[in-house]
């Protein structure tokens with residue numbers, strides 16, 4: 001499955017801890033991230049991550065574009081609710097698209113843990129039969 005890893009600055013340490021803890025699950029999937037989050041995760045784990053632009057530079061929109069063609073199966077977006085973000089419209093758009101396309105979304109580490117445990121036991125396998133906009137299906 002295609003999984004997005006995104007974390008605001010105050011949540012990046014949590015995202016790295018999360019990626020370390022769930023590396024045995026995450027390593028079996030294709031990972032995508034915004035720029036700085038992906039750099040941290042790759043530096044501190046053995047995971048390979050396809051990095052898009054940094055969030056404020058359009059990375060949230062690039063991940064949103066994948067959602068819009070049904071190419072993202074799970075989004076782990078550890079948001080900082082206490083700091084104003086200059087690219088708040090992009091963040092809202094990404095979250096909105098998750099709802100439009102019924103993509104499972106965790107906005108904090110506690111929900112992220114539940115989603116990954118569900119992923120591990122096959123709860124998200126229904127995503128495999130969703131037809132991507134380009135006509136392909138996940139394997």
Ligand SMILES: O=C(CO)COP(=O)(O)O
Pocket residue numbers: 006007008009033034035036037038053054055056059060091
């Ligand atoms: O701002 C972000 C998400 O909105 C995250 O971007 P970075 O991973 O580049 O810090």
